[in-house]
Each structure stands twice: as C-alpha cells, then as structure tokens.
Amino acid sequence: MEQRSEFLTDILYLLSVAGINSAYDVLVFLVPIALAWFIYRAVKKRRDEQSQRILEESKQAGLADPPTSLHPIIDHNICLGCATCVDACPEGNVLGVIREKAHLVNPSHCIGHGACKTACPTDAISLVIGNEKRGVDIPMLNPNFETNVPGLFVAGELGGMGLIRNAIEQGRQAMESIRQAISNSQSSVPYDVVIIGAGPAGFSATLDAHEHNLNYVTLEQETLGGTVAHFPRGKIVMTAPVLLPIVGQAKFNETTKEILMDFWQNVEKQTGVRINCMERMESIEKTRDGFMVTSPKATYHTKSVLLAIGRRGTPRKLGVPGEEQSKVIYRLADPAEFRNKHVLVVGGGNSALEAAITIADEPGATVTLSYRSGAFAKANPKNVDKVSASANAKKMTVLLKSTVKEITEKQVTINTEDGEVTIENDAVIVCAGGILPTPMLKSLGVEIETKRGTL
Secondary structure, rough: HHHHHHHHHHHHHHHHHHHOHHHHHHHHHHHHHHHHHHHHHHHHHHHHHHHHHHHHHHHOOOOOOOOOOOHHHHHHHOOOOOOOOHHHHHOHHHHHEEOOOOEEEEEOOOOOOOOOHHHHHOEEEEEEEEOOOOEEEOOOOOOOOOOOOEEEEOOOHOOOOOOOOHHHHHHHHHHHHHHHHOOOOOOOOOEEEEEEOHHHHHHHHHHHHHHOOOOOEEOOOOOOHHHHHHHOOEEEOOOOOOEEEEOOEEOOEEEEHHHHHHHHHHHHHHHOEEEEEEEOOEEEEEEEEEEEOOOOOEEEEEEEEEEEOOOOEEEEOOOOOOOOOOOOOOOOHHHHHHHHOOEEOOOOOOHHHHHHHHOOOOOOOEEEEEOOOOOOOOHHHHHHHHHHHHHOOOOOEEEEEEEEEOOOOOEEEEEEEEEEEEOOOEEEEEEEEEEEEHHHHHHHHEEEEEEOOOO
16 A cells, blocks of 8 residues: 555656646546556566465475575665566576565576676675585685695685686686796796696686796596586576687677587687696695696696686595496486497486486487485476486386495496396496595695685
8 A cells, every 4th residue: 555655646746747737637647657557566466476486386395495506695685676687597587586675586496607696786696605504615715816825726616616707717817826926936846837627717727828838737537628518418608708818708698518618629729728638636745846746647746736626526436346347437428329228327416317317318228317315305306307207208217215236247236225126237327426625635734614605
C-alpha cells in the first residue's frame, strides 16, 4: 500500500506541474504510465519468485553453500537490486534478485567468471574464495606476488585467482616483479626464472620472459593450457578482452575453450616461446644463491621461481594394484578414443560426471561410473540429471558407495555394498582431484593462510 500511495502522490505532483487538470487529460497521461508501472512490478515479482524457487531447490539438493573456488559475495547495504549482475553472468541463473537484493541462488553453477563484479554499478560485489564450512589454503603473498621466501612467486589459481583473465594479468605482473628482483641480484646461476605451469598465468609469464630475453624454462606436467585444456567442450572460459605480453590486446567475448586453446597454440608457434610439456616439477630446494628445481628430466639452478599451477595440482591416485598401467589416465582428452571400449570412470565431481556422460554417447562404449559416496553432492545438478538419464537409458552403470580394489589388463575389481564385482575393462579414467604442493611450500618456509569466504 505504501508503494502505491507513493506512486500516486508522485503522479499527481507531475500532473500539476505539467498543467494537466481535466479528467480526460489525466486519463490520457495516467493510463500508459500506470500500465507500464504495473507491468514492471509484475515482471519484477515473477523474477523474484523464480529466484526464490531456484534458491529453495539448491537448498533441498544440499547445494546452497557457496563454493570453495572463486565466487561472489554481495553487500546488501549498497546493492540496488538492479539485476545487472544476474544478466551479466555467462552461466545463467547463478545469481537472482530476491526482495530487491541480489543473492547467490545457484552456487554450484558458479565457476568464477567475475562478470557480475564488473557489471555491478555500485561495486556491491566482491570475489572471494573458500566459505565458512570449508576453508582453502592459500600462500600469503606480497602485493608483487612474492611469498615471504625471497625469489619465490605465485600467480594464478594457486594464489586464489581462478578467473582466466585475471590469472593472465597476474602472470604478467608477477613477471614484471621478477624482472625487477633479478636485476638487483648478484647471483650467477644459469637461469633467471623457472616458471612452473603453462596455464593462463604461466603462459602469460612465459611470453613476458621471452619478450624480455630472460634465461627461462617453463615446466608443464601436461600440455599448454594446463587445466583449461581439459575443460568440457564448448565451455565459456572468457568473457572480456585481455592483455598478453608480445601479442598485445586480445579481444575475446563469450570465448569457448576450443577458441582460446587454438589462439594460445598459434601464439606459441608464432612467438617461439619454449614450454617443456610433459615435464613435471618434482621438488624445489632453496639454495644460497637461488633455487634448485628438479624434474624427472633435469635439474635447473635458478635465481627465482614462479609457481603458476592450478589448484588441482598433481592428480590424486587411487593407490591400488595395477594403477601403473598405461590404460589408467587422470583426465579425459577426447571421448572418441573410447568408442567400442569398456571404460571405468572413478569420481563424483563434475569432471568425472562429464567424462562419463560424453563417453557414454560414443558408439559402442560401455561406461561404469564408480563413486565412494552415496550421492553426487559436489556435482552440478545438470550433470547429475544427465547421469541419471544415461543410467535409465542403460547407457551407463552407476555404482555408488563403491571403491576400486584392483586393475588388471582386461578387468577391474570393485568393492560395492553387495560385495566385489569384476567387470571387463579397456580404460580407467580417475577424476579424484589433485594434490597441492602445500607440504613442499611449508618445507620451504612459505606462510600459508586459510581463506573462509575472504579475499
């Protein structure tokens, strides 16, 4: 009632100012405005109800807690409820407006694009990591991305910055700091910097090191792109332009993984940057005049180190007999490789479910999905629905509360609630997360802090 009274008072004032006094003139003037106002209120009410429904569905599914990865928090004291953040999100229905304020209504869909923060006209949105229930360990960094250990720098996802565009910028800025640091160094060791990781931050840092003629080496345990290279097909990974060393401004808008990877591969060829793919860092040791970085192939004596690895780290293994076989892999590259094969996928997160879903669609593929828990609580609801649909269509077998016991050349033995089962098997894909180098960082003296929904 108060809103209607205020609305009518304002209209009457405007009418008097405009000199509109007759009943006919009032109707001509008032009816279109009133109609527009009521339509606006109806649309706003429907949007509010929809957002409330999505939030309730998230709560019922146990998915209402904020993710531990980069995600937005909204200051309701300055939020206008204008919904620009809702419209800006590339994933859709992550944010919603409820009672004139923006809310994170579908947290499990948020992957940290950060477009909401950029779009907010009042700067009411901050991007944070971790939440009250689950903290995330992050190395403590100075403004120049250096840890408390001189010469050891961190950029990108390991430092809490999962957004590709920001990770690229961090890699470039961290290398600027490294160049300044080594310019004052009296060390005569062979390398200026060892860059560990060739994802967004590492690739940007590598381009900067190459542009400024540093004696560098970049180690990547897999391929160019790091974790990005293993995102699902068609996934939107960038929504805004970004500045790359050597290349300059790269104009991206709603860019998919495939487009970004093609762009990076072309840049790699054209610039001649040196990236040692399939060479994993095994250890870092602090020395009197720098660091010793060891890989299975060589040892590198360097003045500085830039850790630009993702938060997945080294893939976590199952620790069961037979896991050393070549048919056991830890990320899905191309589903077509598994046509007409018996495949076991292990894990309950989005990467595991997406791998199982895409392989199950390949002709002749037989897929079994094994997960130790009783529900896919950490996965996107859309992926859970697709798994259920695939299982109902007899395209996939789902074994919850199960663990792998042994992997042989042609079979896999799995412990289930009903006892052991042995199935035919040509390939095993383990999606069990990764092991971060936190113990190694602590052994070097790097200070670690736990983020619980804070910057």
